[in-house]
Amino acid sequence: MYRKTEKFIHKTVHILEFIIALLTMLVMIGLMGLEIYRMFTVADYFATASNYLHHVLTIVVGLEFVRMLINLTPANTLEVLIVAISRQVIVNHDNQISNIVCVLCIAGLFAIKRFLIPKEDMKEEISSTDD
Secondary structure (H helix, E strand, O other): OHHHHHHHHHHHHHHHHHHHHHHHHHHHHHHHHHHHHHHHHOOOHHHOHHHHHHHHHHHHHHHHHHHHHHOOOHHHHHHHHHHHHHHHHHHOOOOHHHHHHHHHHHHHHHHHHHHHOOHHHHOOOOOOOOO
């Protein structure tokens, strides 16, 4: 009885994650369309590169998040974190200490990927259960 309930909850969570991923994907497509529209209609859109990078990299992080929701593997999770931290370094380069901390975090994530997670576990879904 407990095993059936666990499988039901697991499948329900997967369906909800997929619905959230679809909704997020629709929002990301809408934001991408809005950015393309702004590129052609706003006269000084490319006047500041940071404004452009902020919007485009936010969309990229969102798309990586959707990919992670659809296929929750250690590799996808680490990639989302790496992309999000890289975006932080590129867009908000306020001071050197935060940049150094972000670079160290990225290096740590690569070290985790390389040394702590076995290659055979990288593509295996994190929340999978034995069927």
